Amino acid sequence: xxxxxxxxxxxxxxxxxxxxxxxxxxxxxxxxxxxxxxxxxxxxxxxxxxxxxxxxxxxxxxxxxxxxxxxxxxxxxxxxxxxxxxxxxxxxxxxxxxxxxxxxxxxxxxxxxxxxx
Amino acid sequence: xxxxxxxxxxxxxxxxxxxxxxxxxxxxxxxxxxxxxxxxxxxxxxxxxxxxxxxxxxxxxxxxxxxxxxxxxxxxxxxxxxxxxxxxxxxxxxxxxxxxxxxxxxxxxxxx
Numbered sequence: 001x002x003x004x005x006x007x008x009x010x011x012x013x014x015x016x017x018x019x020x021x022x023x024x025x026x027x028x029x030x031x032x033x034x035x036x037x038x039x040x041x042x043x044x045x046x047x048x049x050x051x052x053x054x055x056x057x058x059x060x061x062x063x064x065x066x067x068x069x070x071x072x073x074x075x076x077x078x079x080x081x082x083x084x085x086x087x088x089x090x091x092x093x094x095x096x097x098x099x100x101x102x103x104x105x106x107x108x109x110x111x112x113x114x115x116x117x
Numbered sequence: 118x119x120x121x122x123x124x125x126x127x128x129x130x131x132x133x134x135x136x137x138x139x140x141x142x143x144x145x146x147x148x149x150x151x152x153x154x155x156x157x158x159x160x161x162x163x164x165x166x167x168x169x170x171x172x173x174x175x176x177x178x179x180x181x182x183x184x185x186x187x188x189x190x191x192x193x194x195x196x197x198x199x200x201x202x203x204x205x206x207x208x209x210x211x212x213x214x215x216x217x218x219x220x221x222x223x224x225x226x227x228x229x
Binding site: 004006034036042043044045046049091093095105106107108109110111113 | 151153158159160161162163166206216217218219220221222
């Protein structure tokens with residue numbers, strides 16, 4: 001149980017284009033999903049917290065107009081990187097929190113490797 | 118954001134030895150701590166957690182110790198195996214669990 005999937009696992013796009021990454025909780029409902037970015041050999045950096053049916057809360061320094069987050073259902077959140085640039089190349093990881101869970105455990109997706117050329 | 122950091126970026130141990138990975142955190146209001154294991158190209162995997170009202174918790178081959186006085190967290194892995202080779206992160210969250218902040222990570226290399 002508690003499986004989170006991400007699609008695509010890898011994507012290469014040209015500079016200036018937009019890319020959408022999907023995060024799905026497969027066997028539980030997630031009222032809250034988190035989006036992280038991870039550069040090589042670095043830690044996970046929280047980008048935003050996404051709550052179902054409401055606007056995402058972005059961390060300081062993360063451009064909400066560049067990283068569009070939509071959490072339309074209890075099992076799906078999407079991250080769209082708009083007008084991507086090479087510096088946006090990174091490993092994007094989502095996580096989801098089971099709304100029935102008694103503690104704050106979160107389940108991570110396998111990540112999406114974005115390369116902007 | 119909150120600051121969670123690690124003392125050692127890389128740790129090499131011999132197979133069968135015990136490993137200790139350390140983590141320092143800065144927010145004294147942190148209520149919940151988790152250790153994650155991340156293998157190359159994959160998402161983090163939950164290992165063990167501990168609440169702030171505890172100072173020790175044991176799992177299978179792993180033990181987490183929490184010292185709130187000095188804001189220090191450690192992960193002990195008994196009889197380290199090659200499959201334990203990965204990057205280990207600690208994460209902390211305040212009482213409302215709305216945000217999780219990760220430390221900088223320690224790479225564990227297990228030598229056969």
